[in-house]
Every structure is written in C-alpha cells, then in structure tokens.
Amino acid sequence: MTDLIDALRAPGADEGTGDVTLGMPVSRVDGRAKVTGQARYAAEHPADDLAYGVVVNSTIAKGRIVRMDLERAKAVPGVLDILTHDNHPRTRSIGIFYKDMTSPGGSPFKPLHDARIRYSGQPVALVVAQTFEAARYAASLVQVMYEADPHETNLMANLGAARKPSRLKAGYSPPPEEKGAGEKAYAQAPVKIEAEYYSGVEHHNPMEMFASTVIRHADGRYLVYDKTQSSQNSRWYVSHVFGLSKDKVTVRNPYVGGAFGSGLRPQYQLVLAMMAAVQLERSVRVVMTRQQMFTFGHRPETLQRLKLAADRDGTLRAIVHSAVAETSRFEDYVEVVVNWSGQLYACDNIKLAYQVVPLDRYSPIDMRAPGAAHGVHALEVAMDELSYELGMDPLALRLKNYAERNPMDDMPYSTKALRACYLQGAERFGWAARPQAPRTIRDGNELVGWGMATGTWDAMQMFARASAVLHADGRLVVSSAATDIGTGTYTVMGMIAAAAMGLPLERVTFQLGDSTLPVAPIEGGSSHVTTVGSAVQGVCEKLQRRLFRMARAWPDSPLAKARFGDVEFAEQRIRLRASPEKGVALTALMAAGDKQRIEEKYLLLPSALKQRKYVRATHSAVFCEVKVDEALGTVRVTRVVSAIAAGRILSAKTARSQVTGAVVWGISQALHEETHSDHRLGRFMNHNLAEYHVAVNADIHDIDVIFAQEDDRVVSELGAKGVGEIGIVGVAAAVSNAIFHATGRRVRSTPMTPDKVMAP
Numbered sequence: 193m194t195d196l197i198d199a200l201r202a203p204g205a206d207e208g209t210g211d212v213t214l215g216m217p218v219s220r221v222d223g224r225a226k227v228t229g230q231a232r233y234a235a236e237h238p239a240d241d242l243a244y245g246v247v248v249n250s251t252i253a254k255g256r257i258v259r260m261d262l263e264r265a266k267a268v269p270g271v272l273d274i275l276t277h278d279n280h281p282r283t284r285s286i287g288i289f290y291k292d293m294t295s296p297g298g299s300p301f302k303p304l305h306d307a308r309i310r311y312s313g314q315p316v317a318l319v320v321a322q323t324f325e326a327a328r329y330a331a332s333l334v335q336v337m338y339e340a341d342p343h344e345t346n347l348m349a350n351l352g353a354a355r356k357p358s359r360l361k362a363g364y365s366p367p368p369e370e371k372g373a374g375e376k377a378y379a380q381a382p383v384k385i386e387a388e389y390y391s392g393v394e395h396h397n398p399m400e401m402f403a404s405t406v407i408r409h410a411d412g413r414y415l416v417y418d419k420t421q422s423s424q425n426s427r428w429y430v431s432h433v434f435g436l437s438k439d440k441v442t443v444r445n446p447y448v449g450g451a452f453g454s455g456l457r458p459q460y461q462l463v464l465a466m467m468a469a470v471q472l473e474r475s476v477r478v479v480m481t482r483q484q485m486f487t488f489g490h491r492p493e494t495l496q497r498l499k500l501a502a503d504r505d506g507t508l509r510a511i512v513h514s515a516v517a518e519t520s521r522f523e524d525y526v527e528v529v530v531n532w533s534g535q536l537y538a539c540d541n542i543k544l545a546y547q548v549v550p551l552d553r554y555s556p557i558d559m560r561a562p563g564a565a566h567g568v569h570a571l572e573v574a575m576d577e578l579s580y581e582l583g584m585d586p587l588a589l590r591l592k593n594y595a596e597r598n599p600m601d602d603m604p605y606s607t608k609a610l611r612a613c614y615l616q617g618a619e620r621f622g623w624a625a626r627p628q629a630p631r632t633i634r635d636g637n638e639l640v641g642w643g644m645a646t647g648t649w650d651a652m653q654m655f656a657r658a659s660a661v662l663h664a665d666g667r668l669v670v671s672s673a674a675t676d677i678g679t680g681t682y683t684v685m686g687m688i689a690a691a692a693m694g695l696p697l698e699r700v701t702f703q704l705g706d707s708t709l710p711v712a713p714i715e716g717g718s719s720h721v722t723t724v725g726s727a728v729q730g731v732c733e734k735l736q737r738r739l740f741r742m743a744r745a746w747p748d749s750p751l752a753k754a755r756f757g758d759v760e761f762a763e764q765r766i767r768l769r770a771s772p773e774k775g776v777a778l779t780a781l782m783a784a785g786d787k788q789r790i791e792e793k794y795l796l797l798p799s800a801l802k803q804r805k806y807v808r809a810t811h812s813a814v815f816c817e818v819k820v821d822e823a824l825g826t827v828r829v830t831r832v833v834s835a836i837a838a839g840r841i842l843s844a845k846t847a848r849s850q851v852t853g854a855v856v857w858g859i860s861q862a863l864h865e866e867t868h869s870d871h872r873l874g875r876f877m878n879h880n881l882a883e884y885h886v887a888v889n890a891d892i893h894d895i896d897v898i899f900a901q902e903d904d905r906v907v908s909e910l911g912a913k914g915v916g917e918i919g920i921v922g923v924a925a926a927v928s929n930a931i932f933h934a935t936g937r938r939v940r941s942t943p944m945t946p947d948k949v950m951a952p
C-alpha cells in the first residue's frame with residue numbers, strides 16, 4: 193500500500209515542476225487524494241457523538257397521512273428520536289423561505305411540513321439512532337397509514353393538460369417569437385418531414401449518494417458537509433428554512449462525487465439532518481440510499497414534434513418545433529428544449545413552442561445540458577430524416593444551411609468554429625467514405641452504420657469574487673466558494689493562477705467548497721471556468737500590479753524604468769520580457785518588504801453591454817459508428833469522434849475528460865437510461881443500478897475528442913467558453929442516425945433498447 197501511495201506521489205510525465213502554460217495537459221491536482229481515499233466526501237467527515245438518520249419515504253403518490261405508528265420503531269435499542277410532520281423542530285412555514293438560488297417558479301417542496309403527500313417517495317419520517325444499523329432497522333418498522341387520492345403521473349395520458357409555464361425561472365428564456373411563417377412555409381415546400389420524438393425520464397446517478405453531515409458546535413453553530421453544487425446555495429437555504437443567521441451556519445463541499453445538476457438545489461436530506469441536529473442538539477448524518485436517489489428531481493419526460501421543410505437543393509424553408517414536458521403540481525420546472533432550433537441552421541421561417549403538464553411527481557431538475565440533450569436530439573434526428581428525403585448526405589445538408597449569423601434574430605455569434613468541427617471531425621472519422629444508403633455495410637453478422645449530428649450549448653458568464661494571498665515563502669493561495677464536482681475545478685483554477693504568477697503548480701493552492709469563501713456562483717451551466725476562472729485571472733492581475741510596484745521601488749531595481757507592459761511573471765520571478773535575466777524573485781521581493789503576506793481581492797462582473805450584442809454558444813459535431821445485431825436488437829457504439837468548439841481550452845486533460853465522460857453519457861442516453869413508472873402506483877419502479885442501466889465499460893469503445901481552435905474574448909477574459917455540457921449534446925442523435933444507416937429503421941424515442949432496434 194505504501195508503495196502504491198509513493199507511486200502515485202511521483203510526479204506524472206505531464207506534471208513538471210516548471211512554469212504552467214494555459215492549454216497544457218495536467219493531471220488533476222486532487223487525483224491523488226481521491227484515489228488514495230484521503231478526499232473526504234459529505235458522508236465521510238467525522239464528528240463526536242454522531243447520530244445517524246434514515247429516511248422513511250411515502251408509498252403513495254397523492255393523499256395524506258392519517259396515522260403513523262412509531263412504537264415498534266422507537267423500541268429498537270439505540271433509537272433516539274423519530275421526526276415527522278407532527279413533531280419536528282420549528283422551521284419557517286412560508287414557501288418563500290424554501291426557495292434556493294435555482295428554484296423554478298412556484299412553491300418549493302417543504303420536507304415534513306404537513307400530512308399531505310405530493311409524490312411517491314416523499315420523505316415522511318426521519319429515524320435517528322446511535323448507529324446507522326439501528327436507524328435503518330427501525331425505519332423499516334415505521335408504519336404509515338394513508339388516505340389516498342387519485343393521482344396522475346402519466347405524461348402521455350395527460351397531454352390535454354399542456355399549458356405554457358406560468359411562472360418562470362431566473363435565467364430561463366421562453367421560446368422566441370415566430371420568425372416568418374413556419375406552418376405556411378412548411379405547407380408550400382417541396383420536400384418535408386414530420387415526426388414525433390419521445391424521451392423518457394432519466395435520473396442522475398452520481399457515484400456519491402446525497403448526504404449531509406451536520407456538526408453541531410456547543411455554542412449552537414452548525415458546520416455542514418453537504419453534497420451540493422454550491423456551498424453558498426445550501427448555506428442560504430438552511431439559514432432561511434431554520435431562521436439562522438449567516439454566522440450560525442457554514443456549509444462545505446470540498447469534494448463532490450458527481451452531481452450533473454442534481455446538486456443545483458439543496459435536497460431533502462439536508463433539511464432532515466439539520467432538523468435532527470437542532471432537535472437533539474447533537475451532530476447528525478443523513479445519507480440517501482441509491483433507491484432514495486430516485487425520489488427527487490430527474491430529467492423530465494418530454495414529447496416533441498418537429499416539422500422540417502426544404503427546397504430540392506436542401507435549402508431549409510421551415511423549422512417548426514414544439515415540446516411538451518412534465519412538471520410537478522407545486523413548481524413549474526422549465527428548460528430550454530426548442531430554442532436551439534432557432535440557433536443552428538439558417539432558415540427564414542421558424543416556429544417554436546414549449547409547454548408543461550403538471551403531474552403528481554417531484555419537480556424535474558436540470559441534468560447535464562438540460563433541454564438541449566433531448567431538444568437538439570430531436571432536431572438532429574429530424575435533420576437526418578430530411579437528408580434522406582432529399583437524397584443528400586447528412587453532413588452536406590448541415591453545411592448547406594450553415595448559419596453565419598444567428599437565424600432567429602440575425603445577431604452575430606461571439607465565436608463559432610462549428611464549420612471547423614464538421615470538417616475536422618469528418619476527416620478524423622473518415623466520413624467521406626460513407627455510402628448514403630442504409631444497410632450497405634456489414635461486418636460478420638452485424639450491420640454497420642455511420643451517423644452524425646450537431647450539438648450546441650450556452651456559453652455563459654456570471655459574477656464571482658476571488659481572493660489571492662501570496663505568502664513570504666512564495667506560496668500562493670487563491671480562494672473562491674466554487675465547487676469541483678469532478679470536473680477539474682481545482683486543477684484549472686490552480687493552472688490559471690500559476691500561469692499568471694509564473695509559479696509552478698505545486699506552489700499554488702486553490703481553495704473552494706466553503707460557504708465563507710468569496711462569493712461564487714453555483715457550479716452549473718458549464719460556466720465555472722468563464723466565471724470563477726476569470727475572477728482568478730482578475731485577482732492575479734491585481735497581485736501582479738502590486739508586486740510590480742514593489743519591484744520598481746526596490747533599491748537599484750532592474751525594473752525601475754519599466755512599465756507594467758514590459759514585465760512578465762515567470763520562473764517565480766518578475767522580469768523584463770525583453771531581457772529575462774533582469775528581474776526580481778518574488779520571495780526576495782516579499783523578504784525585502786518584510787511582508788508575511790500580501791492579499792488582493794477581485795470582483796468579476798460580466799460586461800453585459802458587450803456580451804448582449806452576441807449570441808454566445810459552444811458547438812460540436814459528433815460522428816459515430818454503430819454495429820447492430822438485428823436478430824438480438826443489440827447496438828454497439830464502436831467509434832465516436834466528437835469535435836468541440838468551446839473557446840480556448842485552458843486545461844487540456846480535464847477538458848478532454850469532460851467531453852469523454854459526456855460522450856459516455858450520450859451513449860447511455862441513447863441506449864440505456866430510462867426510469868420506468870408504474871402509473872397505477874404513480875411510482876418509479878427501476879430505482880436501482882441493476883434495473884436502471886447506465887453505460888458500463890463494456891458498452892464503451894473508441895472515443896476521440898478534437899478541440900477546434902477558438903478564442904472567445906466576448907464570453908470570458910480568458911477566451912474560454914466552458915466544456916462540461918456540450919460533450920453530451922448530439923451524441924444520442926448521432927447514435928440514432930447511425931442505427932438508421934445500419935438498419936433502415938428510424939427509432940424516434942430514447943433509449944433505443946433492443947426491442948425497438950430488433951428486426952420485426
């Protein structure tokens with residue numbers, strides 16, 4: 193074991209001790225801590241006298257609790273308390289206090305608030321005991337008597353209830369006004385297709401379960417380790433729900449084992465663990481089971497209809513795209529499903545619509561590339577269908593209708609290297625050799641198909657603060673309340689600071705995951721690099737200027753006559769660009785000034801005036817090969833080339849990992865993932881990893897990632913656009929289109945399971 197740890201400690205081939213250049217491949221700086229088990233996740237932080245809570249969930253979808261029999265559970269040795277809607281400590285009763293920073297419109301769910309049951313799986317009790325085992329056993333003995341009301345969980349049976357979302361979420365853009373006349377142009381065009389596309393419910397299944405460890409200090413302050421995509425969001429929420437001032441609650445999330453959007457909102461285990469800690473005046477941990485991971489938030493079931501029409505030469509004449517998605521009875525969860533269809537292809541007539549159907553389920557929640565993952569899927573399968581109607585190569589159809597300006601409003605793009613993605617991706621894949629007709633390539637008893645699709649996602653920047661402290665020994669500590677959900681935040685932020693200050697990576701520490709650090713946004717929307725990264729760059733520039741002033745004032749300074757533009761920070765020195773031998777070591781500067789530390793703070797505010805003049809988006813072209821055994825209906829995705837245009841790539845290795853992971857999920861979306869409901873029970877049935885299938889190693893073959901050259905100074909000061917989500921968009925469509933090319937069968941719903949792919 194010691195050998196293993198030593199081996200891991202040895203610097204890898206790509207982690208020298210020299211200067212850092214943005215764009216270089218660096219192994220993640222938190223990697224060693226993770227693989228040696230030293231990185232502690234929310235459920236792993238120790239506390240004295242810790243009590244364990246286990247949640248009991250409702251078994252009906254709608255109605256009320258009429259009685260709870262807790263006697264047998266209470267009799268289990270070690271049980272400390274059972275919290276229910278009848279006896280929990282005081283929490284705010286008004287809905288507004290339960291709003292978190294990403295709440296959609298409506299009234300948020302309030303755990304253990306009253307006897308009403310709003311969805312199957314709703315938490316109805318928390319059993320707290322001295323051991324997890326006692327709590328778990330006692331939880332199985334809790335008896336709940338319900339009075340059930342009729343429920344509706346079936347989207348397809350309730351399409352008649354579809355309506356516009358009435359209450360919108362901050363940052364959500366409803367579909368824009370119609371451009372031209374979509375239906376009329378569709379009716380008049382010579383070549384057209386019309387189809388419906390269905391995508392089932394998907395659940396986030398990160399490795400780490402949702403968990404909260406609430407450590408209660410004797411003075412009544414709470415330190416909470418929570419699984420969340422924002423420590424500050426959870427802190428804000430807990431403060432509001434329990435009426436606790438800011439200094440009474442600190443939330444930390446130094447490591448997060450995947451979240452994919454499920455951690456954008458505080459989940460119920462946080463409230464329940466806090467309730468128990470308040471009630472019992474001791475530290476409490478609540479960890480969800482894998483089954484309970486299916487009892488809050490999911491990618492919404494969505495039905496889409498697309499009409500595309502073109503002239504015989506492939507010129508698009510009409511895009512008509514509408515979507516209907518589920519939401520809960522208490523919130524209008526909204527996402528951008530159809531707007532992408534006004535952003536990708538030049539077209540004079542575009543009509544977009546989006547509606548929701550309230551059901552007796554929990555509110556959906558964002559999942560990696562929310563809205564785009566299935567919205568662009570439908571558009572891109574429809575484009576493939578149109579290419580066959582036209583007898584035109586699918587890539588040629590995209591190039592024919594390539595948009596140089598945003599079709600919906602004629603705005604320029606900040607940058608758009610999508611053409612480079614198409615061309616470089618096609619070349620790497622060998623697309624030119626593709627025969628257009630389906631069922632033309634065979635490999636043994638398998639049919640081989642090649643498909644492609646376009647992807648797009650937002651390139652966003654929010655506001656953030658950062659601080660930087662340079663210590664006398666030349667160590668730099670940069671801080672912001674950012675989050676690393678496995679995406680590489682520690683690594684890329686460390687790289688940005690190291691590159692700016694001319695320090696080797698190991699002399700830089702980036703601190704994140706603590707609600708008391710400078711304000712950072714929630715890690716979401718692939719915006720952390722553009723936002724927190726720019727704040728890190730900004731604070732380092734302030735530090736540079738301060739050090740430059742100190743260096744100029746140095747006796748006999750070699751920089752005495754220099755201007756700031758004449759110097760650079762490299763090899764732990766500030767020196768003249770033109771004569772690098774003339775300079776001052778940062779440690780010498782600190783020692784001469786007798787400084788133990790110098791600190792700078794920075795606030796990054798996006799330059800909204802400049803940004804609003806552009807459409808800001810990332811783009812991709814995905815090419816894939818499938819091999820289909822028609823007799824069995826099995827599909828193997830043997831090759832994927834994903835060409836990405838996401839601005840300047842700052843951390844080549846972690847960015848590539850993001851896209852590779854997203855392609856894996858795209859394959860999983862295409863072939864495996866769906867949560868099935870039994871509508872008689874109003875309940876998700878396959879709530880475990882045995883029956884909810886995610887792609888495993890055996891499902892994944894070659895994945896090749898290309899980054900097209902792009903540098904976007906509109907989106908961010910660093911030229912970056914962000915890569916977390918773009919990698920999944922279009923993957924499932926490319927798989928679907930490849931299945932058509934292999935078999936001649938068009939599958940219009942995901943996942944494309946063997947029953948849909950099998951020869952009739």
Ligand code: MOS
Pocket residue numbers: 421451452453454456558559560561562715716717718
């Ligand atoms: Mo992501 S769905 O913005 O966490």
